[in-house]
Amino acid sequence: MYQNMIWKRKKDKNIEFRCSECGQIHQDWPALTYSSPSHYNSLTEDEKKAFASIDTDFCEIWYSEQTDRFIRVVLIQRVIDNCMSLEYGLWVSLSENSFNDYKANFNNQNQETKYFGWLSNYLPDYDDTTKIPTTVITKPGNQRPEIIPHEDFEHDFVRDYYHGITTKEAEKRINKMLDNIKPKQ
Ligand SMILES: [Zn+2]
Numbered sequence: 001m002y003q004n005m006i007w008k009r010k011k012d013k014n015i016e017f018r019c020s021e022c023g024q025i026h027q028d029w030p031a032l033t034y035s036s037p038s039h040y041n042s043l044t045e046d047e048k049k050a051f052a053s054i055d056t057d058f059c060e061i062w063y064s065e066q067t068d069r070f071i072r073v074v075l076i077q078r079v080i081d082n083c084m085s086l087e088y089g090l091w092v093s094l095s096e097n098s099f100n101d102y103k104a105n106f107n108n109q110n111q112e113t114k115y116f117g118w119l120s121n122y123l124p125d126y127d128d129t130t131k132i133p134t135t136v137i138t139k140p141g142n143q144r145p146e147i148i149p150h151e152d153f154e155h156d157f158v159r160d161y162y163h164g165i166t167t168k169e170a171e172k173r174i175n176k177m178l179d180n181i182k183p184k185q
Pocket of ligand 1: 019020021022024025026083084
């Protein structure tokens with residue numbers, strides 16, 4: 001389940017920062033990041049070579065009967081008793097039209113639009129999270145799009161997203177990730 005997770009520090013080296021909410025110095029949390037959609041991760045190495053492609057932001061799998069198209073996105077999980085949020089790096093599948101539109105505008109600094117996407121990663125400690133409907137919101141300035149799960153979809157992950165999780169739960173998730181993977185050199 002954690003095989004395709006990578007551990008990544010934020011680009012700037014300052015992992016400590018003064019918080020604009022409370023004025024205290026905080027240690028930044030690492031993002032919980034998946035390097036591929038679960039559908040890609042479950043292919044064998046031969047299958048990946050034969051009918052799939054992936055880079056940092058796009059993934060396609062060409063099955064004989066259909067093509068699946070995925071893009072890399074961000075989800076911000078609110079933490080109730082903390083100034084910081086827990087960031088997820090995830091993948092969603094898009095329709096062919098949405099995928100092509102996103103790809104065509106990938107270097108457009110000013111593109112702000114919305115797509116429909118299905119969450120495409122298995123997240124630990126939840127029932128199947130790969131069938132959660134989301135709204136994908138593209139961001140100006142070439143930031144990765146943010147996803148918002150559909151609030152009316154009955155799922156513990158959606159409930160947590162809207163109600164927030166505790167600092168204890170956020171740290172549990174981070175520690176679990178750090179225990180299961182080695183830092184990428
Ligand atoms: Zn703070």
